[in-house]
Amino acid sequence: MKIDPNSPADLSAQIASAIRDAIVTGHLIVDERLPSEAELAEQFQVSRPTVREALKRLAAQSLIRTQRGATGGAFVNRLSFEDAYCQQVTTSTLLLSMNAVSFDTACEARYALERACAPLSATRRSADQLATMRAEIFRQGQPGLTDEAFCASDVAFHRALVDGAHNPVLSYQLAGAVEAMQPLMNMITFTARDRQSILVLHSQIADAVEACDGAAAVAGLTALEEETRKLAADVFARRAAKR
Amino acid sequence: MKIDPNSPADLSAQIASAIRDAIVTGHLIVDERLPSEAELAEQFQVSRPTVREALKRLAAQSLIRTQRGATGGAFVNRLSFEDAYCQQVTTSTLLLSMNAVSFDTACEARYALERACAPLSATRRSADQLATMRAEIFRQGQPGLTDEAFCASDVAFHRALVDGAHNPVLSYQLAGAVEAMQPLMNMITFTARDRQSILVLHSQIADAVEACDGAAAVAGLTALEEETRKLAADVFARRAAKR
């Protein structure tokens, strides 16, 4: 592991990069302890603050964790699905909000991906996940629910559907697509009639999943996508007309 | 934006978190300049190195960029699809390698997601993307290709297929699923016969895409998934038998 002191790039960035490579390539394995900050400073011929900046960069990506005390130090962190999930959601949300991604584009991606999970979920979902879907459908029918709460319940419903595939990689990937849509969905006001039609489609999907009918679940999702896009188009059209 | 000096969490982590929140919630907008390090230090009542550690954390997530000089400073960065794509690949790769995800699980997720893109790609792909697919198929048929090069070409083929959907959100999401599989695929040795059968399926998919036949493309992917899993199972069985 070497760095180039004459490179235009920051030393801390170079050091972080070198250590990251060592982790990705497997030269540093999970739970292995890195040298202490003082040792790293000497090894790279830089000062301790510079090493620390590099370590903080890695910590921000959950690649390492640090512990204080006598047997402390920086350890290679096992990247958990949970950690990756959170990063994924943050990144996806910012990506959508900062890049003027149209509602349709995001919606299309989300439902395309969800349809990929549906057949698996229909055959594998646990009773618990089905119950969650039913419970969220019930909640969505409650009067007096705020739009935010309705959206949150919607996310929970779809998350249960996705998790039903019992494939952690799929769940992780979908997390971004589904949750990142929430801020966009929150821009929409749902009338009672809108909610009713969404609810019907949700029930249809839940029924399909219960019957282990993947094709029907896919059909339900397709209908839901169409409904969602129509709904959003109406809202945006009304807003545009108001000006 | 306030922090709690008595919290058990690192000050730099708290500061990073506070600024991150400000960005995510839109209090800080793209290209807005943050206060200088000295000003932030005073604002949060901490020293400059502590502020710097916080800023490096944010820089590691591509949330800010820094510039030296008189009019320099830290600026809120527009998270590009390119940046997000790279992060996604790194995260997904580590996730798979560190969590003992089985080949089958990863494979299933990858092909399920790819099938989600196929119908869109069949109707929208540009001539350029179709040409890329054909070119990669040609390359895969060249004799003397190393297994690594074959895998790399495979990734390029599938990436062209995914990009054909012309949905940047989908492309970004799929990046992780497809590229993260490469290290797993590299563990496999492809015989000439294996390559031939993969090549045939790739051609089948390309033909379907050319004919705007989404269903046929999905069928091709399904067959390819089956073939890939069978291939991997054989390799693993042979390795297990050797011991």
Place this chain on the structure above:
DNA sequence: AGACTTTTAAATGTCTGACAAATGATTGTT
């Protein structure tokens, strides 16, 4: 000998103050 307390050492977390280097703005000169 064993259980408890104290000490110690090692490591990260934080601070202070300083200098280097980059860079745009300002000023001065021709």
Place this chain on the structure above:
DNA sequence: AACAATCATTTGTCAGACATTTAAAAGTCT
């Protein structure tokens, strides 16, 4: 007016110090 020199601001880096946490080692008492 064009160009060059200077300056001020800001990030990048360094050295050294102290605070805090933590576990192990040493010591002490029953």
